[in-house]
Amino acid sequence: MSDGHYFEDDPEIESSPHSVEVTLPDVSLSLTSDRGVFSADKLDTGTKLLLLEIPSLVEATTILDIGCGWGPITCVAARRAPQADVWAIDVNRRARDLAATNAESLGAGDRVHVRAPDDVPDDITFDRILSNPPIRIGKPALHDLLLHWLPRLTTDGVAHLVVQKHLGSDSLATWLEGRGYPTLRLASRAGYRILEVRRTAIEPGETA
Numbered sequence: 001m002s003d004g005h006y007f008e009d010d011p012e013i014e015s016s017p018h019s020v021e022v023t024l025p026d027v028s029l030s031l032t033s034d035r036g037v038f039s040a041d042k043l044d045t046g047t048k049l050l051l052l053e054i055p056s057l058v059e060a061t062t063i064l065d066i067g068c069g070w071g072p073i074t075c076v077a078a079r080r081a082p083q084a085d086v087w088a089i090d091v092n093r094r095a096r097d098l099a100a101t102n103a104e105s106l107g108a109g110d111r112v113h114v115r116a117p118d119d120v121p122d123d124i125t126f127d128r129i130l131s132n133p134p135i136r137i138g139k140p141a142l143h144d145l146l147l148h149w150l151p152r153l154t155t156d157g158v159a160h161l162v163v164q165k166h167l168g169s170d171s172l173a174t175w176l177e178g179r180g181y182p183t184l185r186l187a188s189r190a191g192y193r194i195l196e197v198r199r200t201a202i203e204p205g206e207t208a
């Protein structure tokens with residue numbers, strides 16, 4: 001990629017901020033994006049599917065967005081879960097700045113915590129994790145990333161990940177199962193899977 005990878009820590013490409021619309025049945029936001037971040041010019045198709053398919057966030061109290069980019073998932077989560085603290089992490093400094101600015105523009109700057117991954121306090125757990133994860137960092141790094149954050153789910157917490165089928169969603173689901181995280185395919189649309197990953201198995205007869 002001539003203009004660098006979106007997951008660089010500090011993109012060198014010249015900044016050119018612009019508006020991006022996030023339009024969903026329940027939420028419409030006009031946010032700011034920039035060059036040097038993932039899906040800089042529009043809401044990513046996979047991210048949109050994730051936001052369309054996930055169960056209600058109304059009761060969530062602490063949400064984590066792994067790889068927040070310019071913040072579409074973070075900002076929609078903050079809107080849908082007006083009581084929740086939303087933690088948004090990314091290695092890309094420009095993405096973090098955008099996500100923080102966008103959260104601020106929604107009036108949610110006090111409960112949206114945008115951080116570099118190492119700057120999240122160790123004692124915080126999450127009842128919901130949402131992510132369009134950085135598949136392109138490669139399988140070993142992706143696995144390390146998930147094994148770092150999934151143990152931070154509360155006991156009855158749940159993670160939703162969107163992954164393209166041709167980028168290995170089904171093998172990722174199998175791998176997660178093998179690591180002890182019950183994983184089901186919540187939805188399958190337009191070449192994407194929404195994986196639902198739990199911290200602990202649901203016993204027969206229980207409801208989620």
Ligand SMILES: C[S@@+](CC[C@H](N)C(=O)[O-])C[C@H]1O[C@@H](n2cnc3c(N)ncnc32)[C@H](O)[C@@H]1O
Nearest residue numbers: 006007038047067068069090091092132133134
């Ligand atoms: C597929 S993009 C999704 C961005 C945004 N959530 C969206 O839906 O538009 C994945 C993001 O993960 C970030 N990322 C890469 N490695 C990471 C890591 N180790 N920890 C946290 N974020 C990471 C990238 O910089 C990128 O912004």
